[in-house]
Amino acid sequence: KAGVTQTPRYLIKTRGQQVTLSCSPISGHRSVSWYQQTPGQGLQFLFEYFSETQRNKGNFPGRFSGRQFSNSRSEMNVSTLELGDSALYLCASSLALAGGFSYNEQFFGPGTRLTVL
């Protein structure tokens, strides 16, 4: 079974630009979550989507948004980029069995390394 895939793997942008990252979950997984990983703050939860609906959201500004399509693929968008947005953005998928999102094993993709200049 293919794992979680993320595109692009690397991205360089300048301040003020916007960026869209893509994530394809493992086949059959309906829950997709996004995380930002930085050396200083570690892994921080951005949001989670299930059946095209955002179910859960972390404490990030509105510049960070996402969506999920009917095939469970998900995109994350960051508008008006700031230097502090430079990070590894990880997508994870899970089966979303009973018990809720936080009870399910997360399968992470390789991430997109975003550099903001």
Add this chain to the structure above:
Amino acid sequence: GQQVMQIPQYQHVQEGEDFTTYCNSSTTLSNIQWYKQRPGGHPVFLIQLVKSGEVKKQKRLTFQFGEAKKNSSLHITATQTTDVGTYFCAGPVVNRDDKIIFGKGTRLHILP
């Protein structure tokens, strides 16, 4: 706010020595998950603990969940070079929403 703290932040051990990382939450956790991230890689799920006082073993790795469900530990016996990486614990946020908080991880270095 709710926090999940991990100690130590870094650990250097000689190959063959044991290693332990600790995870402490400011609130009771319904469950805790452990992940490993190799250098340059992505987090990989290791295990989930749900019951108070639960202990699970995976070969040389032993995971424990505290009786009060506020702390957890991961112990590696006789470390090998393949154990290099950062070990994260993660637990749910205790409110109506369903979110996960990750600890900042313990980075393990193995000295040959």
